[in-house]
Amino acid sequence: MTTYDCVIVGGGIAGLSAALYTARANLKTLVIEASQYGGQIVNSLEVENYPGVEDSISGYDLTQKLLNQVKSLNVEFLEDEVIELKNNEVITKNNVVSFKTAIVASGLKRRSLGVEDDFIGKGVSYCATCDGAFFRNKDVAVVGGGNTALEDALYLSNLAKKVYLIHRREEFRAEYTVLARVKERENVEFVLNSEIKSIYGDNVLEGVILNNDRKIPVSGLFIAIGLSPETRYLNNILRVDENGFVVSEDTRTNLENVFVAGDVRTKDLRQLITAASDGAIAATNCINYININS
Secondary structure: OOEEEEEEEOOEHHHHHHHHHHHHOOOOEEEEEOOOOEHHHHHOOOEOOOOOOOOOEOHHHHHHHHHHHHHOOOOEEEEOOEEEEOOOEEEEOOOEEEEEEEEEOOOEEEOOOOOOHHHEOOOEEOOHHHHHHHHOOOEEEEEOOOHHHHHHHHHHHOOOOEEEEEOOOOOOOOOHHHHHHHHOOOOEEEEOOOOEEEEEOOOOOOEEEEOOOOEEEOOEEEEOOOEEEOOHHHOOOOOEOOOOOEOOEOOEOOOOOEEEOHHHEOOOOOOHHHHHHHHHHHHHHHHHHHHHHO
16 A cells, blocks of 8 residues: 555645645645535636736636646645545545545535525625625625624625625524624615525526515625535544534644644635645645654
């Protein structure tokens, strides 16, 4: 069995950034990805807030540039689903891989309404701070009842012409102070005790239909009904918080040779720039660990 210096679980921005650093340090590196390289960002039609990218670029194109850069460094790739992480092994559906160090960068699975798949990146977004600027002076909707949904509504109210805040209940889970601030915004309309039944549009989003058959024309729909970290395969080997995010300090975990990067770890800001930063830090920790223990 081949033993890798570093095995990276996840081929998103965090994982690929980590691979860039480990490969440049001449570590034998393997990236394991179950679905699509790039993670959530590949669904964004335009990325405008990434340092050094002056012109608009799609999430897919940005990912491909990074992926090609990593491939040029002889990093190995395995397209497979990880089902268990052990102290020195990653077990996938079809393989068992041995490692000296590992980086968990498996990201998040955003909770879905179940009706939006055809419009993701075509008006439907899961990140108001990433995509809100594209809907300036347009009507948009936010669905959710927690802090994230209300903070998204606040953020979008400064950009959009009108914001519909759709929530399935009368009461909100968000903090009172956040809710009070949203209520002060004249361009935010609360749509309560309602759920989105379907989405309509000709190639791009044109509106939503609620379970009471009300039709709301909007150009953008921001879904904020929660995030689920992809940590099922860890089987309690790493310490996680009450929401399932890997507890870390400077990307370090409770295992001295396993590190964590990107959205899957406990952190305040989940953006491309912080994912890349996590990847670089986790990779450096791997490099230092191997140098000390070799």
